[in-house]
Amino acid sequence: MRRLLVVGLGVVLGACDGGPGSRGPADAWLGTRVDSAGVVIMANPTSGVWPPGSGWTVEEELRIGGFGSDADDEFGQVGSIAVTSAGDIVVSDRHLGEVRVYSPQGRFLRRVGQPGSGPGEFARGPLDVLVARGDTLLVPDVRNQRIHRFGPDGTLLPSAPLDPAVERPMRFGASPGTRVVAAQLRTMAGAGAGEGTDALRILEPSGRFGDTLLVLPSGGLFQGGGLRYFTPEPLWTLSDSATVIQGVNSAYALSVHDGGGRVRRIVRKDHRRRPLTDRDERAFFAYLDRAWLDAGVPPSQLPANRARVSFAEFLPAFAALAVGPGGSLWVQPVQAPSDLSDAQIEAYNFIEDYGAADWDVFDAEGRYLGVVAMPPRFQPRLFVEDRIFGVSRDALDVPTVVRLRVVETDLTPRAGESEAPGS
Numbered sequence: 001m002r003r004l005l006v007v008g009l010g011v012v013l014g015a016c017d018g019g020p021g022s023r024g025p026a027d028a029w030l031g032t033r034v035d036s037a038g039v040v041i042m043a044n045p046t047s048g049v050w051p052p053g054s055g056w057t058v059e060e061e062l063r064i065g066g067f068g069s070d071a072d073d074e075f076g077q078v079g080s081i082a083v084t085s086a087g088d089i090v091v092s093d094r095h096l097g098e099v100r101v102y103s104p105q106g107r108f109l110r111r112v113g114q115p116g117s118g119p120g121e122f123a124r125g126p127l128d129v130l131v132a133r134g135d136t137l138l139v140p141d142v143r144n145q146r147i148h149r150f151g152p153d154g155t156l157l158p159s160a161p162l163d164p165a166v167e168r169p170m171r172f173g174a175s176p177g178t179r180v181v182a183a184q185l186r187t188m189a190g191a192g193a194g195e196g197t198d199a200l201r202i203l204e205p206s207g208r209f210g211d212t213l214l215v216l217p218s219g220g221l222f223q224g225g226g227l228r229y230f231t232p233e234p235l236w237t238l239s240d241s242a243t244v245i246q247g248v249n250s251a252y253a254l255s256v257h258d259g260g261g262r263v264r265r266i267v268r269k270d271h272r273r274r275p276l277t278d279r280d281e282r283a284f285f286a287y288l289d290r291a292w293l294d295a296g297v298p299p300s301q302l303p304a305n306r307a308r309v310s311f312a313e314f315l316p317a318f319a320a321l322a323v324g325p326g327g328s329l330w331v332q333p334v335q336a337p338s339d340l341s342d343a344q345i346e347a348y349n350f351i352e353d354y355g356a357a358d359w360d361v362f363d364a365e366g367r368y369l370g371v372v373a374m375p376p377r378f379q380p381r382l383f384v385e386d387r388i389f390g391v392s393r394d395a396l397d398v399p400t401v402v403r404l405r406v407v408e409t410d411l412t413p414r415a416g417e418s419e420a421p422g423s
Helices: 009-016 278-294 299-307 342-346
Strands: 032-036 039-044 057-065 078-083 089-093 098-102 108-112 137-141 146-150 156-161 167-174 181-187 197-203 209-217 226-229 234-238 244-248 253-257 263-269 309-311 320-323 329-332 358-362 368-373 378-384 387-393 399-407
Touching (some): 089 399, 234 320
Parallel strands (some): 226 309
Antiparallel strands (some): 098 108, 181 197, 244 253, 320 329, 329 358, 358 368, 378 387
């Protein structure tokens, strides 16, 4: 059975007024909680539970690659990272058009696939890798119009067709433990979809799309044959129980849905909308010019390419969502390019620098705890319980796959009986 739910945050959030105040000094939480029609609404201020200078931290425990590494450990541009049930680390490389598998200790095990257009061959460019049930590797390949499938040992399995002219994949994601894989699909013109909506659907180990978990509002990146950056987009993440946490990033408001698609919790945090500045736009165009030239676009073509780019009025509220230790919710704010130094702007990379280094962390009930700072020039790709897998770049922009461990403290408020975002 298809499970459909068109998300309307505005209706639910309108029930927040007049809620109770703080839970008291023992919990040190200054937000409000309101129960309305079976939905718990957690409204958070800008200050968290953790005292200044306290809270969780992260520490590095594994590094793969970097300058001077063996060829098996060198990366061009890391796409996504996945982890098998045995703890093996699976990395897709968009530049090289391949997938590699490493042991939990970082030892190279095997390559999966290679560049090309045939069976088990990947087009260079956007390339995700996901681990489904049974440790089946799924590699969506939009340019080759198929979803590649591989067994746990790298054996090539029959692929599944993918037609982006009918359903365009916008984003893929997976729960870390139970291997629930989902895809955000936009039904293209003439295919009978609801206008302005995307379907969040299960991606089965067979490579076929299954039940619809939610119907999300479409983002505004693609507009009139051009690209409009920093427009509001729906972002989402999955827990191991197939709970979906999602929100449109024009506002700092996240809805938590159970396995049946019902809204169970709303998590909000005070947020001031920040206008996009001329310096932001200049930094972004400098990045685009470098990317176009690196891709072989003639310099004479740059003005025409620029003419197809526009920008939203405000920066989004957040760039990414993840479920961390104990069902905690992690939210990555957007980093304004204009906040960077001139030297940093010269090396600005939208893919790696869009999200800020400081992540907001909420407990399992949606109370704001505080900020966890990631290492400089590190961007997370995957959260698995108390481990964070991501990409670190050195001064020469050489990428390295890094695994961090979350070092927790007992500075969290006491949990109640209500349902958790990650459960």
